[in-house]
Amino acid sequence: MDIRHRIASIAIGLLVSTGATALDVNVVGLFPNKAVVQIEGGALQTLSVGQKTREGIILLSVGRDGATFDIQGRRVELAMGPARRQMSPAAAAQTSPAAESKYAVVRTNERGALVADGEVNGMPVRFAVDTGATFITLPAREASRLGLDYHNGQKVVMETANGNIFAYHLKLDTVSVGDVAVHNVDAVITEGNSLPIALLGMSFLNRTDMKREGTILTLTQRY
Structure with missing residues (x-):
């Protein structure tokens, strides 16, 4: 590079x-x-x-x-x-407060992956940006650390490269990265060890304008 x-x-x-x-x-x-x-x-x-x-x-x-x-x-x-x-x-x-753009800047790590430090319901979470993920996806161990009672969510089956897995669909109150804060966000919780890091999926990304410039991804909040 x-x-x-x-x-x-x-x-x-x-x-x-x-x-x-x-x-x-x-x-x-x-x-x-x-x-x-x-x-x-x-x-x-x-x-x-x-x-x-x-x-x-x-x-x-x-x-x-x-x-x-x-x-x-x-x-x-x-x-x-x-x-x-x-x-x-x-x-x-x-500039009036209402006119200020809220945005986050995400950079690639040494492996070329876009990784961002954010928060779920006010608690820190490290995300990998994944435009191929429909929802924000959290490993069960991460959900437990965040205090999410995910077993009360809707049980679903997800297709992965390693086959079908069970997951739980729920809503997260707030997910934030940088200045971008999104409320009532769809997420799924996966059990097992197939997911090493939380995924920042399209249920969050769809509420932003995304602009990629080489190693930089800029997310500007739309709503």
Whole structure:
């Protein structure tokens, strides 16, 4: 894999100030001749070399661990870092709470799988994103840890690559990843040892707009 496809683990952004204006710029992904940026804590956007944003920021070049920009007439080099979950004060002052987009950024792990840390009913859960799963799917041991009385759910039969297995269908009060929180979510609980990790399936993903950019998946909440 090209080293420019890596996502750095340290957040490094920049607050550029010229006169009465200031811009908060953060680089969250690098690709050949492209960079994924977050400006003023807003939605992620992918820029090609030479492209100019509405804020007047121009991507000049992409390097091994960062990118170079023209920001308000200044040549600035920025290293990569994760997207910010909260908007900067400058952006918050111009955006009403109702208009703020709620989103989550999911990155691939060393094996190339999209893995996200989230919560089920307020308790931490690690998910693997699986667009082939109809529902959020939890192993029975994980459901027990979360205090879910899943045996009261509807018993169903699920087809898997290893044959049919029994599972229990129920509703989860709240599932959240990043800033995205979805309520009354369909889920199934599987017994046995066939599932090593919880799956973030389409019962959650269908309520978001999904955008994949190389090693980054951005989920923006729709409802």
